[in-house]
Amino acid sequence: MNAGSFILNILILGVPFSVALLLAGLGETINQRSGVFNLGCEGIMAMGAFLAFLPPYFLAKTPLAPSANLIGILLAVAAGALLGLLFALVVVTFRAPQGIAGIGLQMLGWGTAGTLFRRYVGGVTGVTGIPSLPIPGLSRIPILGPILFNHNPLVYLAFLLVPVFWYILFKTPWGLKVRAVGTYPRAADSLGIPVARVRYQALALGGAMAGLAGAYLSLAQAKMFADDLIAGRGFIAVALVYFGRWNPVGIMGGALLFSLAQSLQLSIQVAGIDFPYEFAVMLPYALVIVVLALVRKARMVGPAELGKPFDREQRV
Amino acid sequence: MQFEPIRSLELRGITKRFPGILACDHIDLAVGEHSVRALVGENGAGKTTLMNILMGLYQPDEGSILLNGREVRFRSPNDAFAHGIGMVHQHFMLVPNMTVTENVALGMKSTHRPFRLDLGAARKRIREVSERHELPVNPDAYVWQLSVGEQQRVELVKTLCLGARFLILDEPTSALTPQETDELIELLKKMSRELSVIFISHKLHEVKALSDTVSILRRGRIVFEGRTEDHSPADLAALMTGHEVALPCVECSDAAPAEGRGLLSVRDLRVRGDRGNLALDGLSFDVAAGEILGLAGVSGNGQRELAETLNGLRKPESGSVLLDGAELGGRGADAVIASGMGYIPEDRNTEGIVPSFSIRENLVLKDVGTVDWSRGGFLRLGPIARNAADLRERFDIRCPSVDTAAGSLSGGNIQKVILARELARKPKALVAVYPTRGLDMGAEEFIHKQLLALRAAGVGILLVSEELDEIMNLSDRIAVIYKGRILKVVPGRDATKRSLGLLMAGVLDE
Numbered sequence: 001m002n003a004g005s006f007i008l009n010i011l012i013l014g015v016p017f018s019v020a021l022l023l024a025g026l027g028e029t030i031n032q033r034s035g036v037f038n039l040g041c042e043g044i045m046a047m048g049a050f051l052a053f054l055p056p057y058f059l060a061k062t063p064l065a066p067s068a069n070l071i072g073i074l075l076a077v078a079a080g081a082l083l084g085l086l087f088a089l090v091v092v093t094f095r096a097p098q099g100i101a102g103i104g105l106q107m108l109g110w111g112t113a114g115t116l117f118r119r120y121v122g123g124v125t126g127v128t129g130i131p132s133l134p135i136p137g138l139s140r141i142p143i144l145g146p147i148l149f150n151h152n153p154l155v156y157l158a159f160l161l162v163p164v165f166w167y168i169l170f171k172t173p174w175g176l177k178v179r180a181v182g183t184y185p186r187a188a189d190s191l192g193i194p195v196a197r198v199r200y201q202a203l204a205l206g207g208a209m210a211g212l213a214g215a216y217l218s219l220a221q222a223k224m225f226a227d228d229l230i231a232g233r234g235f236i237a238v239a240l241v242y243f244g245r246w247n248p249v250g251i252m253g254g255a256l257l258f259s260l261a262q263s264l265q266l267s268i269q270v271a272g273i274d275f276p277y278e279f280a281v282m283l284p285y286a287l288v289i290v291v292l293a294l295v296r297k298a299r300m301v302g303p304a305e306l307g308k309p310f311d312r313e314q315r316v
Numbered sequence: 317m318q319f320e321p322i323r324s325l326e327l328r329g330i331t332k333r334f335p336g337i338l339a340c341d342h343i344d345l346a347v348g349e350h351s352v353r354a355l356v357g358e359n360g361a362g363k364t365t366l367m368n369i370l371m372g373l374y375q376p377d378e379g380s381i382l383l384n385g386r387e388v389r390f391r392s393p394n395d396a397f398a399h400g401i402g403m404v405h406q407h408f409m410l411v412p413n414m415t416v417t418e419n420v421a422l423g424m425k426s427t428h429r430p431f432r433l434d435l436g437a438a439r440k441r442i443r444e445v446s447e448r449h450e451l452p453v454n455p456d457a458y459v460w461q462l463s464v465g466e467q468q469r470v471e472l473v474k475t476l477c478l479g480a481r482f483l484i485l486d487e488p489t490s491a492l493t494p495q496e497t498d499e500l501i502e503l504l505k506k507m508s509r510e511l512s513v514i515f516i517s518h519k520l521h522e523v524k525a526l527s528d529t530v531s532i533l534r535r536g537r538i539v540f541e542g543r544t545e546d547h548s549p550a551d552l553a554a555l556m557t558g559h560e561v562a563l564p565c566v567e568c569s570d571a572a573p574a575e576g577r578g579l580l581s582v583r584d585l586r587v588r589g590d591r592g593n594l595a596l597d598g599l600s601f602d603v604a605a606g607e608i609l610g611l612a613g614v615s616g617n618g619q620r621e622l623a624e625t626l627n628g629l630r631k632p633e634s635g636s637v638l639l640d641g642a643e644l645g646g647r648g649a650d651a652v653i654a655s656g657m658g659y660i661p662e663d664r665n666t667e668g669i670v671p672s673f674s675i676r677e678n679l680v681l682k683d684v685g686t687v688d689w690s691r692g693g694f695l696r697l698g699p700i701a702r703n704a705a706d707l708r709e710r711f712d713i714r715c716p717s718v719d720t721a722a723g724s725l726s727g728g729n730i731q732k733v734i735l736a737r738e739l740a741r742k743p744k745a746l747v748a749v750y751p752t753r754g755l756d757m758g759a760e761e762f763i764h765k766q767l768l769a770l771r772a773a774g775v776g777i778l779l780v781s782e783e784l785d786e787i788m789n790l791s792d793r794i795a796v797i798y799k800g801r802i803l804k805v806v807p808g809r810d811a812t813k814r815s816l817g818l819l820m821a822g823v824l825d826e
Contacts, residue, residue: 173421173428180411180422187409190373191423191478192394301413312373 006271010263011147016221017259018252019158020045020213024237025244025251026158026165027209031084032241033169034202035182035305036091039102041210042234043109044083048076048214050113053225056127069130073154073215080211081204083109088203092196095309106234114227121225129223130154152220154212165248178202182303185310195310210234232285239288243295246302254291261287322400322482322512323349323384330379332365336716339365341536342379347482352504352513354523354544356556357533358756360726363516364406366533367484371396371403397423402480404471406487406516412460416453416470417442420477438477445476449507465496472503483507484514489522490754493614493782494817501525518556518756520549532556557758564764565789566608566771566808578641579605579776580626580745585635585645587621587800595621597800598635603745603776608767610791610808611780614820618800619780620662623749626778627659628652640744653682658743658775660734660751664727668734671723675715676704678722679737707736712762728759735766745776752786764790784813798822 024041031038038044052072059068083105090101130152138149169175177198180188185195217233218225236258244250261284268280326346332339339362347353357363368374370381372390380387383399390396396403410419421427421438428434442455451469459467468488475483485504489497504513504526517523523530524544532540532555540555553561580603589595595618603609613619624630626637628649637645644652661667669678680689680700689700704718711732715725722733731751738746748767752760767790771777781787787794791808796819803819 171433172431173433176414176418176422176433179414183413184409184411186407187411187419188422190371190393190403190405190409192372192392192397193422194392304412 006267008143008146010260010267012150013263013266014256014260015147016151016155017262018255019155020217020221020233021237021240021255021258022158022252023161023213023216024210024234025240025255026161026248027206027213028237028241029165029206029244029246029248029251030169030178030202030209031206032306033175033182033246033303034178034199035185035303035308035310036088036199036203037098037102037238037241037307038084038087038105038203038206038210039099039235039238040083040087040105040109041102041206041237042230042232043106044080044207044210045109045214045217045230045234046113047083047109048080048211049218049229050117050214050225051079051211052076052215053127053218054121056129056219057121057125060127069219072219073212076211076215077208078211080214081208083211084203084205084207085200087207088200091309092199092203095311098307110227110230117225117227124224124226126224127219130220154216154220158216159252162248162252169248174198174201179303181310182305185305186312189310189312195312199310210237213237236285236288239292242302243288243292245295257291258284258288320384320400321349324382325401325482325512326382326385327366327370328380328382330366330369330376330381332362332369332374332376334365338536340369340376343533343536343538345531345538347512347514349512350508350510351529352508352515352527354527354530355514355516355533356518356520356523356530356552358518358556358758359728359754361533362536363533364486367403367486367514367516370401370484394425397478397480400479400481401484402475402478402482403484404468404475404486404488406490408467408471410459410467410470410474413458415456415458416462416473417455419459419470420455420474423474423478441477442473445473449473449476449503451476451503464491465493465499468492468496468500480511482512482514484516486516487518487754488515489517489519494784497522520552520556520757523552524549534558553757556756561757561761563757563761563785563789564768566768566792579603579607579639580778581638582626583636583638585622585625585637586633587618587625587630587635588633589618589621594633595800596625596632596635599797599801600635601795601802601805603778605744605776606771606774607792608771608777608779608790610787610794611778611797612784612787612794612816612820613782613797615782617797619749619797621800622797623659623662623747623780626652626747627657627661656742656744658738658741658746660731660738660746660748662749662753662780664730664734665723669722669730672721674719675708675713675722675725675733676700676718678733679704679707679718679740682737682741703740707740711736711739711766728755728762731755731759731763735763739766739770743775745778746770747778747780749780750782751779752781752783760786784816787811787816788813796820 055068055071059065087105090096091098132152135149139145177193181195181198189195240254243254265280265283268275330340330343355363369376372392372395417435417438427438439455446453451473453470453473527544530544583600585596585599587596625632632645713732714729751763794811795805796803
């Protein structure tokens with residue numbers, strides 16, 4: 001294998017690897033912009049992955065089989081949104097500490113998905129998954145074609161959502177409200193913006209995105225479900241939001257950086273390069289820590305009230 | 317947008333209870349067209365609560381609001397805006413990481429199109445309003461880039477953009493410099509020809525300058541209502557506090573500063589600010605025992621950095637700080653505290669106290685390691701409690717109990733806690749930074765008296781303030797700080813507002 005095709009391989013693998021992080025990260029960006037960080041992202045992804053996996057698994061031999069993947073995705077998105085609303089109930093309405101509540105949600109989602117999986121499915125079982133959809137013409141372009149235009153539809157969707165989320169955040173009234181309630185809820189409140197309602201909406205959207213990210217993992221990337229399928233990606237997504245400075249474009253950069261490191265370590269192993277395997281596996285995670293430590297403290301960018309509940313009648 | 321004009325606004329029997337407090341107690345208030353009503357009262361009298369009820373932010377427990385004689389109910393600020401009522405809050409309600417236009421659009425629901433925010437419309441409205449009322453603002457600036465005075469203008473523009481024809485201003489001058497305050501008063505006078513205004517303040521000369529009628533609130537009740545021109549500031553102050561108020565001054569006291577200059581002496585101090593700039597650039601001064609040296613200046617000229625350096629919170633690049641002959645420059649806060657320096661910091665809530673700690677704990681915070689308050693690694697709760705009870709009495713700290721969290725007290729009482737702690741330590745010198753900022757007259761009087769008593773006891777005091785009245789009343793000498801240097805030191809009795817104002821602007825010779 002020559003160096004050129006080695007690098008090409010890393011890129012071809014890296015792009016689809018980034019999608020789960022990107023989808024979850026975009027959702028978490030909306031959460032955090034509204035002033036709430038959802039550490040339960042990982043748990044929502046586990047539920048999403050599990051629920052998305054069910055229809056293709058159980059409907060494989062029925063007339064519904066052709067739309068099973070779509071049903072699975074919708075199920076995952078709906079469940080994600082509901083879990084997001086549950087989280088909102090706990091941290092917005094009951095003002096529970098967000099970090100602890102998030103870890104609770106993570107364990108709830110992860111445990112429920114794993115338990116139900118073992119009870120009703122059991123063992124490691126594969127599904128056909130979402131087939132790739134090469135874009136006619138574009139996928140034939142040398143080098144760029146296989147890197148960018150020879151993937152499954154969710155990959156394209158994820159990257160199209162980057163400008164969409166940017167537009168939502170910075171160019172729509174709802175995005176303006178989300179940013180306001182995350183930075184200075186008292187000001188938003190004084191202008192008659194319902195702080196709690198906006199946070200509920202943001203958390204529902206964030207949860208739906210995490211559910212979609214889970215569905216991507218089980219249906220498109222792994223084409224199977226297992227207990228440890230998510231493997232910390234939900235937490236990485238939360239970290240990427242800081243790295244990307246609460247900006248969808250930055251999240252995309254972070255997701256790509258991480259996934260390219262991931263595909264680099266896989267390629268090192270596959271190519272049989274003499275490099276300790278444990279270090280290779282560690283590489284992407286170590287990279288996230290190093291990058292987060294190096295990123296200059298963002299001033300006047302992010303949601304200043306991140307993690308703080310809002311209570312109108314609390315005296316300042 | 318066509319609105320019915322607001323000819324009258326009336327509050328009837330408004331009552332609001334918070335846990336443990338009756339914030340508003342059957343308040344009646346009526347304001348007519350094109351008038352400026354001053355609403356005056358000490359901190360915690362219920363002014364802000366009352367206005368938050370009027371804006372629909374709080375729901376009253378009892379009472380009603382009448383607009384042009386018809387009862388209205390405001391469930392949210394949107395309802396108040398819809399009726400043409402707008403409020404400029406004491407703490408600016410501007411989102412710092414958004415532009416001026418975005419902040420206005422946030423409240424301007426007509427710019428909220430489906431799937432699109434119409435910033436163009438918001439910008440156009442800002443331009444109309446700012447031209448009409450001579451309020452220049454840059455619509456594309458981020459709020460965090462603006463000075464406090466500019467943010468105040470943005471708040472006014474925002475409120476007017478939302479269609480306010482009845483303005484509520486909650487202590488609009490509390491964060492402004494004297495010059496900015498004068499400008500604002502002029503502006504509001506002009507605006508009152510077209511609008512009705514409720515002006516909340518406890519600065520009585522502003523009330524005199526601006527309002528037609530005045531209502532005085534004390535402990536949740538209206539205790540007085542009348543025409544402003546019929547009453548002197550001293551009358552109003554007495555009605556506000558419930559007793560005669562006479563701010564003390566240094567000339568009325570007999571004690572004279574010690575001869576010699578040596579108690580606290582600062583030489584050629586050079587200190588960097590947070591952004592790496594040279595915030596103090598060769599600054600020197602002396603404070604004698606039993607002297608108050610007033611440090612006048614527009615804030616941002618190095619006062620914060622000076623106070624922090626004197627108290628061991630910032631390391632100087634060069635220069636020396638001598639307290640009673642001992643070098644303190646560059647030593648840590650613990651060494652400075654141990655050497656007998658007292659400190660009333662600029663931000664009383666975050667630097668002066670630990671808000672979640674009880675009053676009792678805050679009162680021993682600086683010496684908790686000494687045998688007075690702890691032994692063998694355990695707190696001596698008995699002496700700590702006796703200390704708190706004693707200081708509460710001596711300093712008239714008004715609180716439910718000394719176990720109350722210090723952060724829940726009013727600003728004046730928090731300042732009394734800090735003052736009590738610092739004075740009980742019997743300091744040699746005291747650095748007091750904006751000690752009465754945002755406080756009402758009663759608290760101001762108390763703190764001024766304490767500072768003068770300390771002076772008489774032979775403590776050297778550096779008083780940093782922007783309030784010229786305060787500086788001129790209390791100081792033996794006045795040093796004017798400008799761009800990190802002392803521009804000039806003048807004897808307190810020779811200073812006039814005009815001469816100090818010029819010096820503060822950097823003009824050395826007339």
